[in-house]
Amino acid sequence: MGSYGGVTRVGGIGDAAVRAAQSARSVEEFFEAVKRVVRPVLRFDVCACVTVDPQTLMNTGGDYRDGLPSAMMPRMLDIEYREGDANDLADLAARPTPVGLLSRETRGNLDLSPRYRDIMRPLGFRDELRVVLRDRHGAWGALVMGRTVDAPPFGFPELAVAASLVQPLGSALRRLHLTRLAEGNASGAAPGLVLLDGGHQVVHATPTVAMWFDELAHTDGVPHVDRGLPPALYAVAAAVQAAGAAASHTSWMHSRRHGRVRLHAWRLEDPTATSARTAVVVERAGPAEHIALIVAAYGLTPRERDITALVLRGRSTADISHSTGLSPHTVQDHLKAVFDKTGVRSRRDLVATFFARHYLPDMTPA
Template identity: 30%
Template sequence: MTRQAERIRQKFLALADTDLSSQDCKTAIIEEVRLLIPFAAACCTAVDALTMLSTGAVTETGVENMHPKLFVFEYLNEDFNAFSRLAEADVTVAALSTATSGQLEQSARFRNVLHPEGFGDELRAALVEDGKCRGFLTLFRSHEQPFFSEEECVALSLITPALAYCLYRTTLVVPQLHHTKRPTGPGVLILSERLELLSADAAAESWLSALQHFERIGDATLPRPVRAVCMRALSSAGKEVHPGEQPNVCVAMQDGSYLSIRASRLHALTEGDAKLAVCFEDAKPSDMLPVMAELYGLSARETEILEQIVAGHSTREVAVTLHISAYTVQDHLKAIFAKTGFSSRRELIWHVYSRFSAKQFP
């Protein structure tokens, strides 16, 4: 099993340098892991490392029906092996049977979601590489199959960094589909707390269709990034959310630009359930700066300076704002230029405002 795991690890390290799309990478992950570990069904999700919100997923037959309920348990309920905890753990792979000491019924997720759909044990892996979570992988076994073994858990843990790295790199590859018309303009979607679509403007409908096409899901299925920001908004019920702090995720679209998706929980002014508002709009430079900083390995100080430069501030203004000398600002700018490959502020700013053509990624 160790030799097979090493083969898979090497394969995905090589695939990371190809033009494999994110969706095809997720499918390949499921197919290759199945050769290592038997399971009945699986789900592979890419996430934004900054927000831990889904940017797209591939689910196999039998999983899609319970996927909405799994979101509810992940964001709104406490249960064993939450991905948020796995991503921070020393060991990022865990079986439900191990966490419950073989008593799966102790898990509300098992009782209310897995068991009714005919599944038994569940193996979860937070795909972490270099301290950053790039995605989630969930393997499901049927009632008839045995629990996941310790050996299988160890084998999966050997390949998760390579899977994470490949998933991250392929997330940056955007397929050029020339016959696909890109939506334009901001859109607004209104949903119930049960995530039922209540109303939408034309732009929101276009964005929904584009996301469904990108994820290769049907018109009746809510795209995972939309579901994720909505669940995060619902989880903040009763908490004070300041303007600009709404759950937000940036998704790479088919033309190389990024779409920003935000969700807000609306307060009911009359009797009835509260609603959720989802806003779609082209990602702003402020949304993209963290992405750019990670891509090029910018330090925290370099990222602060980049933010000031993009805002149009002069060297002197940046120095005053950050309480450093103008010479230090210039030194940091030189480092930024060296890392990004640009030679002037104008080129750098244009790169941010162009929202990063996929061909420009390092």
């Protein structure tokens, strides 16, 4: 790989992207800095920057300003979470190198991909490159890039650069998650309810919905799909409509105004009651959602997570030993690992740190 902006090696591009994004205080700023560095190298025509839940890989927001037209998002998410397609984020996230090119995933027959047939080809795009941003603690986001038919195809140099972005940007995005949890402000808004029909068009939305979605636009009091309803909402709604899916699903997203927001979707089974097919409740995320992201972002193992939760509840070493079936010595070993990862020295420090970083801000008026 040749030199770009002082970068003379492939891995250095990822390092340069991280340096550019270090001052970001929001996901939008983070991805804007990343795109500024990698655009001259990867030369994409569109780029959707996605954040995902490390536990479920569900869409939780991101930056779509350089992505596909908003009118295409419902169909995109329908394919992503209901129908399935090649170059799937969940499949890529499980690979040693989570980078995928749609043309390769379909072995050159792009017409096998509904995403290509229904979205990319009508818009004049030739291929799609996906990069999952992942570190050893989980997947935190993805870059979804496309080139038009007028541009040269993605090649080995671009794939090598994409692979170099995976770990450094994954770690940087994980740290940003922690920062956002620590700085999030409380919201006094009442929960909102959105009813969607089979095509994910809004049938009804309570007035409180507008308070949760900063970018939500309204016409005659009804929010419209093509006017900014967040992709994360469509993702959770599509999840309950997928074949064989559970009747309900819970996810979350980041709101610039309200911080972490819980999304809970239900599949409506009685078609005679209403034209709506899916109901989604939007409300402030509680401690359960916070702790799930916190332990993932700190890189705690499942056993360390369980012990941390017991410590936060005030349980003694003897109590934890009895509950988990571990010896007190093993419990202390796990606690030492937790202290090392979270940067504290004692149980008291651990409880105080979690409270100060991740709960006290939610108790402080915005």
